[in-house]
Amino acid sequence: MSIIVLGANGQLARHLLGTVPSAEFWGRETLDVADAEALEARLVEAAPRAIINAAAYTAVDRAESEPVEAWRVNVEAPAAAARAARRLDAALVHVSTDYVFDGSANTPYAEDAPTCPLGVYGASKLAGELAVRTICPRHWILRTSWVFSEYGHNFMKTVLRLAESGNPLRIVADQLGRPTYAGHLAELIAALDPAGDSPQLPYGTWHATGGEIASWHGFAQRIVARAAALGLLAEAPEVIPISTADYPAPARRPAYSVLAPSAAIAALDGTTFDWNTGLERALAALAGAAEAVTP
Template sequence: MILVFGQSGQVARELARRVPDARFIGRTEADLSRPQELKAIIDLAEPSAVINAAAYTAVDRAEEERDLAMTVNGEAPSEMAAACAAQGIPFVHMSTDYVFPGKGDAPMAPDAPTGPINAYGQSKLAGELGIRAVGGPHAILRTSWVVSAHGANFVKSMLRLSETRDKLTIVADQIGGPTPAGPLAAACLAAVEALKNDASVSGTYHFAGAPDVSWADFAREIFRQAGRDVVVEDIPTTAFPTPARRPHNSRLDCSTLDRLGISRPDWKAELTEILKELETA
């Protein structure tokens, strides 16, 4: 039985579709702001593997709630990893491109120097460091721009805005790979199986949709596929200030994914499926 921390998030909901017999732990059962309680939950469940699909994801609010973000994203995954290592079972954790400073225009490899520019990224990096320090069988999947038919995400925001707007200004100087939650969930499961077969594949991987694109061009493709007549005007990041700084370069080098037997998903094809699901919802 796979134990999944997370229940209502985008990836957790996609995991539930693929492994309905997994056990999903929500906030009422596991409060990640109390990491010291997590070992007992894992020990009692006696799972074959653990996937952490829960996190503090409020990027801007993290600037004011640094301690909470650090606890949930830094200390909690470290405690999960330690419990899994003690049992000798795989631990799969999702991280983010925000652990990088986001400079230049080259895709960042898993071993590229980190240097987060906001509190959220710092908290996620702390989680990575804690997991690696434990040394058990693990896979850290860094991802970016997660979207699906569930929860709050860029696709749903664009569709909502298009109901009342025929022109939108969208940031065009941040480039990354939109990542559909379905393939990301499948990647987590593939990582579990790979670790069960060979613990030496433990490490950090990048998993993001292809091709890389700006937020503005991503929005254009959403409107094109959805048949929405909306004009997108490119703007720089400086024209849309936020409490937390965003990296300009979120391109991820995903070339090592073959070690897990997976590859980058085509986000345009997956977007088509997301829109179909939203139409029938």
């Protein structure tokens, strides 16, 4: 077996089905990734040349009350995958997050910027990075941010669902970041050729995102405007800017979680992280699906 993808049911894995079709995809029905001992044993038995860890505990608020579960999925599972990869001399692709930073900066975070997560989710993802970095020499840690897609549960789809009522949307405007289309991330992972003999990107920690900096409010405005233009919404509702203080949540969010895109990734042929292009692709896919089910 050449490549195994962990987290078969997530939005990234759904795109990897198209970009890395030869891979074997392991979801909950195959194995509970939170069982680190079983995961390591199964990976060693399968003996892939590369492992792509697209599994994660991403419920940022719920993680505050479920720290053990978040730790098992975001730390113990990547550590198990890293141990298996080291034993097999395989490569490991591990996806991480902008939430490893506290958002106190006012310029984009470089790969070597000091980390300081604000909550359980960010802390568990940072610990997962450290485990992968320490255990497995042949690794790519791909930090990304604000991932959206036509698949799964994400901000874009939540906005579309709420916008169907036509009522105004109240969206936080004082948190800044870079949205990332999961399809672009999947295309990057395929371009790495992780199971190949000549990696297209040096091993290490990279920032896989790009495009213009946006607030959640600005992103939502773009979503509803384009969705209305494509006929997914009867009309674009008003999007009202609010502050973080107006939308209290169990977990603190970084106010400025803007990642500086890695130049080495930008130089790879066939990769892009223009989220406006990704938004058009995601909305077009939803529009096509809606047409397919309309009598």
